[in-house]
Amino acid sequence: MKTFKKVLQQIGKLKWFILLSILLASITVILTLYVPILFGNTIDALIDKGSVDFSYISTILFKITILICLTGILTWFMNILNNHVTYTVVQNIRSKAIQQIQKTPLKYLDSHSTGDIVSRIIADADQLSDGLLLGLTQLFSGIFTIFVTLYFMISKSLEITILVLIFTPVSFLVAKFIASRSYTMFRKQSETRGQETALIEEMIGNAKLVKAFGYEERSSQRFQSINEELKEYSQKATFYSSLTNPCTRAVNNVIYALVALVGANLILKGNLTVGGLSILLSYANQYMKPFNDISSVVTELQNALACAERIFAFIETEPETPEKPNVLPLPNGEVDINHVSFRYEQDKPLIENFNLHTKKGMRVALVGPTGCGKTTFINLLMRFYDVNDGAICVDGTDIREVTRHSLRRAYGMVLQETWLKEGTIRDNLIFGKENATDEEIIHACKEAHSWEFIKKLPKQLDTPITENTLSAGQKQLLCITRVMLALPPMLILDEATSAIDTRTEIQIQNAFDKLMEGRTSFVVAHRLSTIRNADIILVMKDGKIIETGNHASLMQAKGFYEKLYNSQFVLPQESK
Numbered sequence: 001m002k003t004f005k006k007v008l009q010q011i012g013k014l015k016w017f018i019l020l021s022i023l024l025a026s027i028t029v030i031l032t033l034y035v036p037i038l039f040g041n042t043i044d045a046l047i048d049k050g051s052v053d054f055s056y057i058s059t060i061l062f063k064i065t066i067l068i069c070l071t072g073i074l075t076w077f078m079n080i081l082n083n084h085v086t087y088t089v090v091q092n093i094r095s096k097a098i099q100q101i102q103k104t105p106l107k108y109l110d111s112h113s114t115g116d117i118v119s120r121i122i123a124d125a126d127q128l129s130d131g132l133l134l135g136l137t138q139l140f141s142g143i144f145t146i147f148v149t150l151y152f153m154i155s156k157s158l159e160i161t162i163l164v165l166i167f168t169p170v171s172f173l174v175a176k177f178i179a180s181r182s183y184t185m186f187r188k189q190s191e192t193r194g195q196e197t198a199l200i201e202e203m204i205g206n207a208k209l210v211k212a213f214g215y216e217e218r219s220s221q222r223f224q225s226i227n228e229e230l231k232e233y234s235q236k237a238t239f240y241s242s243l244t245n246p247c248t249r250a251v252n253n254v255i256y257a258l259v260a261l262v263g264a265n266l267i268l269k270g271n272l273t274v275g276g277l278s279i280l281l282s283y284a285n286q287y288m289k290p291f292n293d294i295s296s297v298v299t300e301l302q303n304a305l306a307c308a309e310r311i312f313a314f315i316e317t318e319p320e321t322p323e324k325p326n327v328l329p330l331p332n333g334e335v336d337i338n339h340v341s342f343r344y345e346q347d348k349p350l351i352e353n354f355n356l357h358t359k360k361g362m363r364v365a366l367v368g369p370t371g372c373g374k375t376t377f378i379n380l381l382m383r384f385y386d387v388n389d390g391a392i393c394v395d396g397t398d399i400r401e402v403t404r405h406s407l408r409r410a411y412g413m414v415l416q417e418t419w420l421k422e423g424t425i426r427d428n429l430i431f432g433k434e435n436a437t438d439e440e441i442i443h444a445c446k447e448a449h450s451w452e453f454i455k456k457l458p459k460q461l462d463t464p465i466t467e468n469t470l471s472a473g474q475k476q477l478l479c480i481t482r483v484m485l486a487l488p489p490m491l492i493l494d495e496a497t498s499a500i501d502t503r504t505e506i507q508i509q510n511a512f513d514k515l516m517e518g519r520t521s522f523v524v525a526h527r528l529s530t531i532r533n534a535d536i537i538l539v540m541k542d543g544k545i546i547e548t549g550n551h552a553s554l555m556q557a558k559g560f561y562e563k564l565y566n567s568q569f570v571l572p573q574e575s576k
Contacts, residue, residue, distance in 0.1 A: 003309045004301075007128075010089045017085050024078040029144040031071045033152055036282035038064050040275035090129040093311055097121045100315050106384050107344070108317055119197035120314050124190055124307035131304020145286060153283045157272060160259055160280050167255045174247045185237035187306035192230045194310070199223055252285075259284040327406040331395045333360040333490050333520030335381070340390035342380060350376055352544060354390070358520055358536075365523045365531035367564065368540035374524045377540075378492055381522065383407055412488035416495040418475035425454055426461040428478055432486030444485035447511050450477035480508060484515060491516060494524040537561065 011018060038060050097120070101109075109117075153161040203210055203219050210219055263280055266272035272280075337356040343349045351373045358364055366374045379385050380392060383404050391398050399407050412432065420428050429444070430436050436444075441461060445451035453474055457463040470478070483491065493512070513533070525531045532551045539547035539554065539561045547559050554561040 003305045003312060006312050007089075007305070007308055010092060011085065013092070014085050014088060017081050021078050021081040021085070024074050024081070025141045026144050026148075028071050028074045028078065029141055029148050031067050031074075033145070033148050033283070033286060035064055035067055036279050036286070037152070038067075039282070040273075040279035043275035043278050086129055090125050093128070093308075093315070094121055094125050096315050097125075097311060100317060104317050106379070114198065114201055116194040116198045117314065118201065119194035120310050123193055123197065124310050127190070127307040128304045128311065131301050131307075149283050149286050153280060156276055156280055156283075157263070157266065159266070160262055160284075163258060163262060164255055164284055167251065167258075170251050171248045174251065182237055182240035185233050185240060187309065189230065189233040189237050190306045190310055192226060192233055196223070196226045196230055199226060256281065256284050325403065327403060331410055331489055333362075334358060334395050335490075335520060336391075336393040336396070338391050338393070340380065340387045340392060342376065342385065342388050344376075351380075354545065356538065356545070360520055361518045362536065363516055363521045363523065363531075363534045365525055365534035365537045366540060367525060367531065367537060367561065369564075372540040372542060374540060375494065378413075378494060378522065378524065381492065382411060382413070410488060411490050411492055412483035412486055413492045414476070414479050414483055414494070415492075418472070418479050420465065420470075420475055420478060422464075422466050424459075424462050424464055425457070425478065428465070429461075429482050429485055431482055432488065436485055441485060444481050447515075448477055448481040448484045449508055449511070450474070450481045453477070477508075480511075484511070487515075489519060491519055491521040492524075493521065495526060539564075 042057055042060050101117070150161065150165075153164065199219075199222060203223075210216060259280055260277075263272060263277040267274060267277060335356070335358045337354055340351060340354040341349065342351040354377070356364070366377060368374060376385075380387055383392075383399055386400065391400070393399065394407070394410070409432070426441065429441055433440070438461070442451060445454055454460055454463075523531055523534065531537060535550065536548060537550060537554055538545050539559075541560065547554055547557065547561050549557065555565065
């Protein structure tokens with residue numbers, strides 16, 4: 001019911017379309033139910049031998065034709081309105097889901113598979129639209145049909161109306177029994193479909209890794225297992241939902257037979273005409289038909305609501321901590337880290353009591369073994385995560401006091417993981433400087449040594465690229481070029497040249513040296529030879545700074561850094 005209320009809130013935003021659809025539904029129902037009365041009158045006009053009024057019958061048949069055509073036109077308009085409402089609601093929900101992705105903390109995105117989130121926004125939204133469309137189309141008409149039919153039936157025969165009403169709860173009980181079981185299966189079906197989508201996305205996105213390690217058979221087995229679960233839940237959901245219609249129809253057929261039996265007896269007593277019985281039989285069928293339709297609607301709505309529950313669960317995910325509308329001006333680049341502590345999980349501390357002060361133009365290098373907290377520190381600087389304790393300040397301002405957008409625009413990032421989108425080379429370079437001229441772009445390309453391969457492409461800067469168009473080194477060169485073009489006041493370089501050949505790396509390192517002049521820079525490095533010129537080197541281990549200093553002083557100290565540095569140059573035979 002909570003999910004149903006949320007769906008109704010979304011539908012309520014289009015209340016005028018809904019009201020018009022309800023009005024059209026009521027008119028079409030009245031017209032549809034008035035037609036049996038005309039047919040009954042026609043039958044009564046044919047009963048007596050030699051007294052058939054063909055003129056009267058012709059008039060009635062003409063009225064029936066007009067009513068049927070009018071009903072068809074109104075139904076067509078009603079369906080257009082229902083389509084508009086359905087797909088507008090789903091469009092709005094998808095838009096909210098996409099907006100939620102922009103506001104959702106990385107902590108949530110890191111803990112949920114991409115495929116599952118995609119499945120919620122795409123597949124579950126499609127299922128919701130199917131359920132809503134069927135619901136809006138049949139629900140209003142069905143409800144009106146029930147009440148209007150009862151009114152017409154009472155006007156013809158109170159006894160038969162009471163008979164029909166006595167058996168009505170049976171259809172409800174049957175539908176309720178089946179719907180309660182089908183909902184559980186539909187919910188499990190939706191969840192399993194998300195798991196399957198996540199696995200497919202994982203296997204396709206890491207196809208080279210799968211093949212390199214011979215994981216094909218095991219990945220197929222994982223898929224078969226999930227696929228078997230999906231088949232089982234889908235079959236059960238379909239089985240239970242398919243029971244609804246035949247079960248309610250069986251009850252309806254019993255009611256129809258009883259109406260015919262009681263009506264025939266009333267005709268013999270002279271309390272009902274043959275035309276009147278035909279009207280009541282038609283109404284008995286019309287009265288019970290909405291229960292069949294509504295039962296089908298309920299089944300579809302079970303599926304739709306199961307999917308909607310997953311979508312709303314994502315949309316209602318707790319967003320990032322609210323930010324204050326203050327904008328960080330272009331900073332001098334003085335970064336203060338005061339007693340910062342952070343943990344991804346409450347019971348597993350990662351960074352504890354981290355302190356650092358940097359002045360404008362300083363080059364800060366972070367080194368240490370895998371998992372010591374270097375990348376986490378970068379995430380905290382960019383406020384991808386908020387610190388648990390302490391504060392990070394830029395030019396004396398706590399970064400939580402300014403907008404994330406203004407903070408992040410102050411940094412230029414080049415990471416091991418390349419950030420490129422499908423589009424042209426130009427589209428991928430002007431992220432940080434949208435109004436850049438061709439001259440500026442080409443100059444940045446030459447500085448980053450990416451122009452050498454860009455100028456050989458068919459359309460140079462306007463060449464479309466996809467994920468697999470370029471090599472890993474070319475992608476990284478584009479990311480470096482992007483920073484060279486934007487010229488931000490602060491830099492973050494996390495193994496920025498890891499995928500580039502040695503000759504080009506030396507050239508780019510010279511370009512970086514030029515770029516870092518006057519800019520505060522944070523460099524994460526595994527190859528310690530690349531950070532020998534850093535002003536300060538932070539040696540991290542288990543989330544703490546265990547040594548600080550420049551390269552020379554740390555080597556003289558003969559501590560952990562000296563061991564790390566020398567380990568990269570020791571030959572295998574020397575270590576025996």
